[in-house]
Amino acid sequence: xxxxxxxxxxxxQFFTSAxxxxxxxxxxxxxxxxxxxxxxxxxxxxxxxxxxxxxxxIPDPPGxxxxxxxxxxxxDLLSLSDAEMREIRGRDIGMIFQEPMTSLNPVLTVERQxxxxxxxxxxxxxxxxxxxxxxxxxxxxxxEPERRLKQYPHHLxxxxxxxxxxxxxxxxxxxxxxxxEPTTALDVTIQAQILELMKxxxxxxxxxxxIITHNLGVVARYADRVNVMYAGRIIExxxxxxxxxxxxxxxxxxxxxxxxxxxHTRGEKLKPVIGQPPDLTKLDDGCSFRPRCAFATxxxxxxxxxxxxxxxxxxxxxxxxxNVGLEESAA
Amino acid sequence: xxDVTTEQLEEIRDRPGLLSQIATFARKQPLGTGGAVVVxxxxxMAIFAPYLTAFDPTANSYDSQFVAPNAQFPMGTDEWGRDIxxxxxxxxxxxxxxxxxxxxxxxxxxxxxxxxxxxxxxIVDLIFQRIMDVFMAFPLIIMALAIVSITQSLxxxxxxxxxxxxxxxxxxxxxxxxxxxxxSALAIREIPYVDAARANGFSDTRIILRHMVPNVMAPYLIxxxxxxxxxxxxxxxxxxxxxxxxDPVPAWGLMLRNAQEFIRTEPWIAIWPGxxxxxxxxxxxxxxxxxxxxxxPKLRSQ
Numbered sequence: 001x002x003x004x005x006x007x008x009x010x011x012x013q014f015f016t017s018a019x020x021x022x023x024x025x026x027x028x029x030x031x032x033x034x035x036x037x038x039x040x041x042x043x044x045x046x047x048x049x050x051x052x053x054x055x056x057x058i059p060d061p062p063g064x065x066x067x068x069x070x071x072x073x074x075x076d077l078l079s080l081s082d083a084e085m086r087e088i089r090g091r092d093i094g095m096i097f098q099e100p101m102t103s104l105n106p107v108l109t110v111e112r113q114x115x116x117x118x119x120x121x122x123x124x125x126x127x128x129x130x131x132x133x134x135x136x137x138x139x140x141x142x143x144e145p146e147r148r149l150k151q152y153p154h155h156l157x158x159x160x161x162x163x164x165x166x167x168x169x170x171x172x173x174x175x176x177x178x179x180x181e182p183t184t185a186l187d188v189t190i191q192a193q194i195l196e197l198m199k200x201x202x203x204x205x206x207x208x209x210x211i212i213t214h215n216l217g218v219v220a221r222y223a224d225r226v227n228v229m230y231a232g233r234i235i236e237x238x239x240x241x242x243x244x245x246x247x248x249x250x251x252x253x254x255x256x257x258x259x260x261x262x263x264h265t266r267g268e269k270l271k272p273v274i275g276q277p278p279d280l281t282k283l284d285d286g287c288s289f290r291p292r293c294a295f296a297t298x299x300x301x302x303x304x305x306x307x308x309x310x311x312x313x314x315x316x317x318x319x320x321x322x323n324v325g326l327e328e329s330a331a
Numbered sequence: 332x333x334d335v336t337t338e339q340l341e342e343i344r345d346r347p348g349l350l351s352q353i354a355t356f357a358r359k360q361p362l363g364t365g366g367a368v369v370v371x372x373x374x375x376m377a378i379f380a381p382y383l384t385a386f387d388p389t390a391n392s393y394d395s396q397f398v399a400p401n402a403q404f405p406m407g408t409d410e411w412g413r414d415i416x417x418x419x420x421x422x423x424x425x426x427x428x429x430x431x432x433x434x435x436x437x438x439x440x441x442x443x444x445x446x447x448x449x450x451x452x453x454i455v456d457l458i459f460q461r462i463m464d465v466f467m468a469f470p471l472i473i474m475a476l477a478i479v480s481i482t483q484s485l486x487x488x489x490x491x492x493x494x495x496x497x498x499x500x501x502x503x504x505x506x507x508x509x510x511x512x513x514x515s516a517l518a519i520r521e522i523p524y525v526d527a528a529r530a531n532g533f534s535d536t537r538i539i540l541r542h543m544v545p546n547v548m549a550p551y552l553i554x555x556x557x558x559x560x561x562x563x564x565x566x567x568x569x570x571x572x573x574x575x576x577x578d579p580v581p582a583w584g585l586m587l588r589n590a591q592e593f594i595r596t597e598p599w600i601a602i603w604p605g606x607x608x609x610x611x612x613x614x615x616x617x618x619x620x621x622x623x624x625x626x627x628p629k630l631r632s633q
Contacts, residue, residue: 055530057526057529057530061453085532086533086534088532089530089531089532090530090532091532095527095531097523097527097530099523102522103523103524103527104524104527105524105542105546106524106546107546108541108542108545116531116533116541117532120531120532120533120534120537121532165527168527
């Protein structure tokens with residue numbers, strides 16, 4: 001199967017006065033058409049930067065993509081001109097942001113937000129764009145779309161704004177949608193609605209999606225495949241099933257043990273991941289999770305573990321991966 | 332709550348009537364309302380000047396020189412026998428034309444440059460702001476004087492002098508507005524919807540003009556209203572110094588300049604244009620301050 005997006009050894013660095021921040025340190029993954037891929041990790045592990053790198057929206061300076069390639073639909077995004085890149089943004093790749101409250105322009109009506117994207121990328125008349133905007137609002141389940149079109153963002157609730165953001169991302173029928181923490185700013189009941197909607201729409205329209213989140217619950221339910229990131233690298237990758245039921249990296253294991261589960265016994269304490277994430281300006285040759293790892297050995301300080309297959313479609317970067325597992329630690 | 336009532340509530344909140352808005356403004360800003368009345372009077376004066384007087388502002392009349400204020404000439408006449416009331420009325424045309432043109436053009440150019448500078452940031456912003464620093468290092472009047480002196484040789488007729496005055500006043504106003512607008516735009520640059528616009532593939536021009544400019548309208552409008560009074564005063568100063576509008580075009584500053592010789596014997600020649608300038612600038616400044624207070628919640632407590 002041909003891949004829609006292939007990221008190969010992508011390295012994004014920020015050149016700051018405090019040193020070079022290796023925000024994304026050689027990540028490789030791909031997304032098939034129609035597939036939903038989750039990127040999980042804690043704050044500052046480079047998951048948002050890796051997504052912004054795909055759209056080449058890293059603020060430069062201080063940020064720079066120093067190495068790697070991003071192939072999207074047969075085109076190398078890193079070698080495109082700025083004008084060609086603008087054509088891709090919004091038309092072939094849609095983006096949904098974290099903050100629905102501030103991601104819509106407060107002085108434009110909902111209608112203008114939607115039609116502007118259409119007019120920029122597709123050769124449509126004002127009437128056609130308007131009709132499409134109405135259709136999009138219906139698609140994302142906004143009630144009274146006729147009235148909403150004329151309203152401004154401050155008239156809408158957070159959930160509705162996020163629906164409008166989704167409508168904007170879908171406007172030009174993109175092949176890929178990047179959702180950067182799409183539900184973090186919403187309350188829990190709305191989170192579920194929005195995620196259901198996104199899953200529904202991607203299925204129905206055959207759109208691939210990269211969903212960036214720190215919420216493992218989101219991943220379990222909505223992603224086909226999961227990439228776990230730590231300190232700018234992908235440290236484990238596999239199907240949602242594999243990651244959940246058979247994690248093969250100590251970090252993934254620790255993450256899973258830090259969230260409440262229904263099958264836990266009552267009163268059982270959650271295990272937080274001890275310690276702080278490493279300073280990305282001072283990474284050494286060894287595994288960067290080593291200081292917080294319960295499985296660390298001599299070897300971990302010597303060299304970074306490579307991503308190796310554990311089983312079909314499941315890879316992990318850990319020297320001790322054969323010892324890591326849910327059963328062993330639970331015992 | 333039923334749908335009908337929410338809709339009605341929204342209606343009421345969204346569209347307070349123009350009259351009630353004006354009433355609120357008048358109650359909260361009594362001084363500003365006084366300023367607004369002066370501004371409106373001056374505008375009416377400028378528009379209806381020909382209907383308010385029977386005289387020609389530029390025609391000399393040698394049998395009515397230095398007439399003290401009387402029934403025929405309510406403000407008296409000057410050394411060329413011209414009716415001072417007529418010249419004050421027509422002078423408001425020059426003053427307001429220069430004032431509004433300079434304020435609007437200066438603020439608008441400053442707006443685009445300021446937002447652009449903030450949007451592109453980095454080296455563009457740095458170079459740009461240093462150039463602005465150089466311009467702002469000179470007092471407005473000195474900059475305007477310098478520009479007028481440089482361009483004076485290009486003036487072909489007294490009527491064209493107005494346009495050179497406009498250029499001389501507009502240029503030094505630009506950096507003032509650009510600086511203020513930039514600071515607002517820098518804050519807006521960091522709000523995610525600008526990134527969202529970039530992620531939507533919009534061009535830089537479109538993001539600047541459609542997404543950032545409308546969001547810095549408040550400082551822009553404040554600058555315009557503040558600049559009108561300033562520009563009127565500058566025009567009067569330049570004309571008074573002999574570098575602004577040239578005779579016989581009616582202009583208050585110029586009238587004051589010519590009145591210098593006669594101030595002891597025929598004081599009315601100096602008094603009326605002086606009153607016109609003072610009242611006008613005072614009115615525009617009061618109005619400008621009130622607009623600033625009304626549009627900028629951050630300044631309200633000060």
